[in-house]
Amino acid sequence: MSQAKITKGRSKSPGAETVGESSNQEVSRSPTERPRLRDAERTSKAILSAATKEFAEQGYGGARVDAIAERAKINKRMLYHYFGGKDALYVAVLEGSYVAIRSAEARLDLTHRSPTEGMRELVVFTWKYFLDHPEFLGILSTENMHKARFLKRSARIFELHSPLVAEISGLLDRGAAAGDFRPGCDPVKIYMSIAALGSFFLTNRWTLSTIFRRNLSEKSEIDSWGEHIVEVIFAYLRP
Amino acid sequence: MSQAKITKGRSKSPGAETVGESSNQEVSRSPTERPRLRDAERTSKAILSAATKEFAEQGYGGARVDAIAERAKINKRMLYHYFGGKDALYVAVLEGSYVAIRSAEARLDLTHRSPTEGMRELVVFTWKYFLDHPEFLGILSTENMHKARFLKRSARIFELHSPLVAEISGLLDRGAAAGDFRPGCDPVKIYMSIAALGSFFLTNRWTLSTIFRRNLSEKSEIDSWGEHIVEVIFAYLRP
Amino acid sequence: MSQAKITKGRSKSPGAETVGESSNQEVSRSPTERPRLRDAERTSKAILSAATKEFAEQGYGGARVDAIAERAKINKRMLYHYFGGKDALYVAVLEGSYVAIRSAEARLDLTHRSPTEGMRELVVFTWKYFLDHPEFLGILSTENMHKARFLKRSARIFELHSPLVAEISGLLDRGAAAGDFRPGCDPVKIYMSIAALGSFFLTNRWTLSTIFRRNLSEKSEIDSWGEHIVEVIFAYLRP
Amino acid sequence: MSQAKITKGRSKSPGAETVGESSNQEVSRSPTERPRLRDAERTSKAILSAATKEFAEQGYGGARVDAIAERAKINKRMLYHYFGGKDALYVAVLEGSYVAIRSAEARLDLTHRSPTEGMRELVVFTWKYFLDHPEFLGILSTENMHKARFLKRSARIFELHSPLVAEISGLLDRGAAAGDFRPGCDPVKIYMSIAALGSFFLTNRWTLSTIFRRNLSEKSEIDSWGEHIVEVIFAYLRP
DNA sequence: CATGAATGAGTATTCATTCAT
DNA sequence: TATGAATGAATACTCATTCAT
Structure with missing residues (x-):
C-alpha cells in the first residue's frame, strides 16, 4: 500500500519528490477532487511522510x-489505526525509502547510453538524489545503527536491488569492451564507492564543517564535491 | 567485562587506544605511579568507556x-558526580573520541616518509582505526544526526585538526613536486575521500549486506575493501 | 460465528436460550412471522449476545x-445507535440475563409436583442452567465486583424474583406438611444455598483445579458435583 | 490510613494479618526504630497492600x-522498581493472598480437637476469614475470571494446599471412626462446600440484596448465614 | 440503516535526575 | 566516595465515543 504512493506519477526529474509526499500532492492538485475531510489515503500518506522525516532526523529511538x-x-x-505502531511504521518508512530511490533510478535507462555517459549519469543521479532526499540518508544511518534489524525482515529488498547491479554490470562490461574502463571492476564496489563519497559528505558534513572550520553546506562546496565524486x-575506472 | 576489551592487545597498531582513554593511560604507564589507578580515576574511565559504547550503539536518544x-x-x-549529566557525558565522549584518533594519527610521523609511502600509511591507518574502533564511527554518526550540535560547543576541536591538514598538505606538495601525485589536490578533500570510503563501508555494511545479499562483515570482504580504498x-592522485 | 454457538444443542433443557434472547426468540418462532428476523432486530440481538459474552469473560472494565x-x-x-453506549448496553445485558433465567425457571411448573420432586427439579435445573450459561455467572460476578451498582437502577428486578421465592416457599410448606422437609426453612436461604454450591464450583473451578491439582472441568467431576449439591x-432439608 | 481498616477488630482469629502487612506493622511498632523515610520494605509492603485492594475491587483489567x-x-x-509491572505485581498479590489464608489456617491446629469441634472451628474460621478479608474473595473472583492464568504459573501453590487437605482428611476419618460423621466423605468436596457457602454469600450479596430486596450486608443477616453454613x-456430615 | 475515519482523555511504562543515608 | 530509593515529566499505546459520508 505504502508502495503505491511512492512510485506513482513521476515524469522527468528523477529524484525530486520527497518520499511519501509526491502522490499526495497530485491528489491535492487535482481540480476535480475537493480536499476531502475524511480521506484515508491522504491521512496515511501524511503519516508516512511525517514519519520519514522524524525517523531520519531523530533516529528510531529518538523519534517521537x-x-x-x-x-x-x-x-x-x-x-495506530493505519500502521499499528511505531515499529511497523518505521518498517513502512524504510521499505518506502528504498522503493523510492530504486524506482527513480530505474527511470535513468542507462542501457541506451554510452558507458561513459551512463556512468556519469548514475553518479550524478545518486549524488542529486542524496542531496534532495536527506531523509533517505537519515533512515539508512538509523537502520545501520541498529545493524539492519528491521530491513532484514523484508523479503523483497534483495530483488529490488538486482536490476541495479545488473545495470552497472552492463555499463562496466560495455565500457571495458570499448576501452573506456579498465576491465574486472566489481559493480557492487563501484556502486558502494559512489554512494560512499556522496553519503559520507552529506551525512558527516556537520562534524566535518566543525573540525575543518569550513562550511560544507554552502552551495559552492556541495557542487565542488559533486564534481569530485565524478x-x-x-x-x-580509467584503464 | 568492558575493561577487558579496552586493554586488549596493543603493540604496534598506532590507533589502538580506546576512544577517550589514550592520554590517561600514558599517565598510568609512568613507572613512578603505582600501576593501579586511583578509584576515582578508574571509576571515571569506566564510565567514559561504557558511555562511549552505549552512545555509539544506541545513539544519543537511545542511550540509557x-x-x-x-x-x-x-x-x-x-x-552524575563525575560528569554532571547525560549531556555533559556525551560531550566528554565526543571530544575524547576525536582526541583519541588524532593522537594516534599524530604518532604516524608521515613527514619522514616518501609521499607515496606516507599516503599509503595514512589510508591504511585510517581504515584500521575505523575497523578497530567501531564506537568512533557510531559516535560520529550520532553526532551528525544531531547536526553536530554538541561538537560545535567545543572550542579546541578545530585546533586539534590543524596538524592533520598540515601533514596531508605536506604529503601532497612533496608528492606533486616529486611527480608522484598530480598537483592542486585539496588536502581536506583527500582526507574526506579516505574517510568516506572507510566509514561508509563499515557503518553501512548492515544494510548493504542485506540489499546486495553479500556478507560484508566477512574478513575477505573487509580486507578487499581496504585494498580498494588504497x-x-x-x-x-595519479598525475 | 457467535450465532452458531448460541443455537447449538438445545433439546430439552428448559433454560436453553442464550441470556437475554429468550423472549425475542419466541417471537421469531411464531409461525405467522417470517422466520428471519428483520435486520434491525437481528443486529440488536447480535450485539446483545456478543456483549453478554464479552462482559462475562472480561468484566465490565475489561470488556472492549x-x-x-x-x-x-x-x-x-x-x-451506539441501538444501545446508547457501553453502560446502557451492560445494563441491557444484565437485565436480559436475569429475565432469561427466571423465564426458564418459570417453565418448570414446580407446583404440580411432589415437594421432593419439585425441589430436586429446582436444584437440577439451577445446576444445569449455570453449566449451560457460563455467561450468566460471569455477568453476576462482574456486577457484584461493582457492588450491584448497575442492577440497583433496575426497577423491575425485584418483581421479577417474587414468583421464584413464592414457588420455593410453596414447596417448603408442602414438604413440611407432608413430613418430607423439616419446617421453618427460609426459602431465600434455600435458594441461595443451591446457587452457592452450583455457582462457586463453576466460577472458581479454575483456581480450585490449580490449588488441589484436580481437573474440575472434567465431566466426571462436574457430574459428581451436581449430585453433591442435591x-x-x-x-x-431432612427433618 | 489503609492500615486502620485492616487491623480493626481482630482479637482471637488467628488469620488476622492482611497479606504483606503484618511484619511491617511490627517494624513500625518497634520503639527503637524511627519511621525511616527511605524504607524499601515499608514501601514495598504498602504497594502490595494497596494493590491487593485495588485488584480485589476492580479486577485485573479495571485496576489502575x-x-x-x-x-x-x-x-x-x-x-515498577519493586515489582516490575502490573502483571508481576498482580502475581505477587495473588500468591500473597493464598499464603496469608493458608498460614492463618495452619494456626488452627485442628488435630488436637475432637472431630466435631475441629470441623466447626474450620467452618467458622473460613467464614470469618472471608468476612474479614474481602480482598481475598475479590482476588479469587478476578483470577477465576481469567481462568487462573496467573495462578497456573505458580509452582508452589499446590504444595501450599496439601496440608489443608490432609488436615480435613484426618478430621473426617476420626469423625467417621467415632461415629460422628458418615464415612466416605471427600475432604476436597467438604472444603469446597464450606468455601462455596461462605464465598457466594459474601461476593454475591450485592445482587442478592437487590433481587430479594433484603439487605444481606446487615449484621443479623451475616451472622445468620454463618450459622446456616455450620x-x-x-x-x-451427619451419619 | 450502515460504515469506518477521527478524536481526546486516559493507561501502562520508562527515563533522566535528585535525595537521604 | 558510594548507594539505591524516590520523583515528575515524558512516551508508546488504548479506549469509548462522535462525525462525515
Whole structure:
C-alpha cells in the first residue's frame, strides 16, 4: 500500500519528490477532487511522510510518535489505526525509502547510453538524489545503527536491488569492451564507492564543517564535491 | 567485562587506544605511579568507556543512563558526580573520541616518509582505526544526526585538526613536486575521500549486506575493501 | 460465528436460550412471522449476545466496545445507535440475563409436583442452567465486583424474583406438611444455598483445579458435583 | 490510613494479618526504630497492600496502576522498581493472598480437637476469614475470571494446599471412626462446600440484596448465614 | 440503516535526575 | 566516595465515543 504512493506519477526529474509526499500532492492538485475531510489515503500518506522525516532526523529511538502525529497534522490515534505502531511504521518508512530511490533510478535507462555517459549519469543521479532526499540518508544511518534489524525482515529488498547491479554490470562490461574502463571492476564496489563519497559528505558534513572550520553546506562546496565524486570514480575506472 | 576489551592487545597498531582513554593511560604507564589507578580515576574511565559504547550503539536518544552505569559497573549516582549529566557525558565522549584518533594519527610521523609511502600509511591507518574502533564511527554518526550540535560547543576541536591538514598538505606538495601525485589536490578533500570510503563501508555494511545479499562483515570482504580504498585514492592522485 | 454457538444443542433443557434472547426468540418462532428476523432486530440481538459474552469473560472494565462489535459482526456505530453506549448496553445485558433465567425457571411448573420432586427439579435445573450459561455467572460476578451498582437502577428486578421465592416457599410448606422437609426453612436461604454450591464450583473451578491439582472441568467431576449439591440440599432439608 | 481498616477488630482469629502487612506493622511498632523515610520494605509492603485492594475491587483489567500508587502513597515509579509491572505485581498479590489464608489456617491446629469441634472451628474460621478479608474473595473472583492464568504459573501453590487437605482428611476419618460423621466423605468436596457457602454469600450479596430486596450486608443477616453454613455442613456430615 | 475515519482523555511504562543515608 | 530509593515529566499505546459520508 505504502508502495503505491511512492512510485506513482513521476515524469522527468528523477529524484525530486520527497518520499511519501509526491502522490499526495497530485491528489491535492487535482481540480476535480475537493480536499476531502475524511480521506484515508491522504491521512496515511501524511503519516508516512511525517514519519520519514522524524525517523531520519531523530533516529528510531529518538523519534517521537507524538512528533510524527503533529508533523502530519493528524490525531495520534490514526497512526495506530493505519500502521499499528511505531515499529511497523518505521518498517513502512524504510521499505518506502528504498522503493523510492530504486524506482527513480530505474527511470535513468542507462542501457541506451554510452558507458561513459551512463556512468556519469548514475553518479550524478545518486549524488542529486542524496542531496534532495536527506531523509533517505537519515533512515539508512538509523537502520545501520541498529545493524539492519528491521530491513532484514523484508523479503523483497534483495530483488529490488538486482536490476541495479545488473545495470552497472552492463555499463562496466560495455565500457571495458570499448576501452573506456579498465576491465574486472566489481559493480557492487563501484556502486558502494559512489554512494560512499556522496553519503559520507552529506551525512558527516556537520562534524566535518566543525573540525575543518569550513562550511560544507554552502552551495559552492556541495557542487565542488559533486564534481569530485565524478573525478574520483572516473580516475578509478580509467584503464 | 568492558575493561577487558579496552586493554586488549596493543603493540604496534598506532590507533589502538580506546576512544577517550589514550592520554590517561600514558599517565598510568609512568613507572613512578603505582600501576593501579586511583578509584576515582578508574571509576571515571569506566564510565567514559561504557558511555562511549552505549552512545555509539544506541545513539544519543537511545542511550540509557542506567545502561551506562550497568556497563561501567558503577552506581548511577557516580555518573552524575563525575560528569554532571547525560549531556555533559556525551560531550566528554565526543571530544575524547576525536582526541583519541588524532593522537594516534599524530604518532604516524608521515613527514619522514616518501609521499607515496606516507599516503599509503595514512589510508591504511585510517581504515584500521575505523575497523578497530567501531564506537568512533557510531559516535560520529550520532553526532551528525544531531547536526553536530554538541561538537560545535567545543572550542579546541578545530585546533586539534590543524596538524592533520598540515601533514596531508605536506604529503601532497612533496608528492606533486616529486611527480608522484598530480598537483592542486585539496588536502581536506583527500582526507574526506579516505574517510568516506572507510566509514561508509563499515557503518553501512548492515544494510548493504542485506540489499546486495553479500556478507560484508566477512574478513575477505573487509580486507578487499581496504585494498580498494588504497586503489581509489591512488588512482585519484595519479598525475 | 457467535450465532452458531448460541443455537447449538438445545433439546430439552428448559433454560436453553442464550441470556437475554429468550423472549425475542419466541417471537421469531411464531409461525405467522417470517422466520428471519428483520435486520434491525437481528443486529440488536447480535450485539446483545456478543456483549453478554464479552462482559462475562472480561468484566465490565475489561470488556472492549470494539471487541463486542467484532464478535457481533456489526459496525461499532450500530452499538451506539441501538444501545446508547457501553453502560446502557451492560445494563441491557444484565437485565436480559436475569429475565432469561427466571423465564426458564418459570417453565418448570414446580407446583404440580411432589415437594421432593419439585425441589430436586429446582436444584437440577439451577445446576444445569449455570453449566449451560457460563455467561450468566460471569455477568453476576462482574456486577457484584461493582457492588450491584448497575442492577440497583433496575426497577423491575425485584418483581421479577417474587414468583421464584413464592414457588420455593410453596414447596417448603408442602414438604413440611407432608413430613418430607423439616419446617421453618427460609426459602431465600434455600435458594441461595443451591446457587452457592452450583455457582462457586463453576466460577472458581479454575483456581480450585490449580490449588488441589484436580481437573474440575472434567465431566466426571462436574457430574459428581451436581449430585453433591442435591445431597447437601436434601441433607439440610431432612427433618 | 489503609492500615486502620485492616487491623480493626481482630482479637482471637488467628488469620488476622492482611497479606504483606503484618511484619511491617511490627517494624513500625518497634520503639527503637524511627519511621525511616527511605524504607524499601515499608514501601514495598504498602504497594502490595494497596494493590491487593485495588485488584480485589476492580479486577485485573479495571485496576489502575495510578490508583495503586495513590492508595500506597508512593510514586508510581516505585511500583515498577519493586515489582516490575502490573502483571508481576498482580502475581505477587495473588500468591500473597493464598499464603496469608493458608498460614492463618495452619494456626488452627485442628488435630488436637475432637472431630466435631475441629470441623466447626474450620467452618467458622473460613467464614470469618472471608468476612474479614474481602480482598481475598475479590482476588479469587478476578483470577477465576481469567481462568487462573496467573495462578497456573505458580509452582508452589499446590504444595501450599496439601496440608489443608490432609488436615480435613484426618478430621473426617476420626469423625467417621467415632461415629460422628458418615464415612466416605471427600475432604476436597467438604472444603469446597464450606468455601462455596461462605464465598457466594459474601461476593454475591450485592445482587442478592437487590433481587430479594433484603439487605444481606446487615449484621443479623451475616451472622445468620454463618450459622446456616455450620448447619448445612453438619447436616451433610451427619451419619 | 450502515460504515469506518477521527478524536481526546486516559493507561501502562520508562527515563533522566535528585535525595537521604 | 558510594548507594539505591524516590520523583515528575515524558512516551508508546488504548479506549469509548462522535462525525462525515
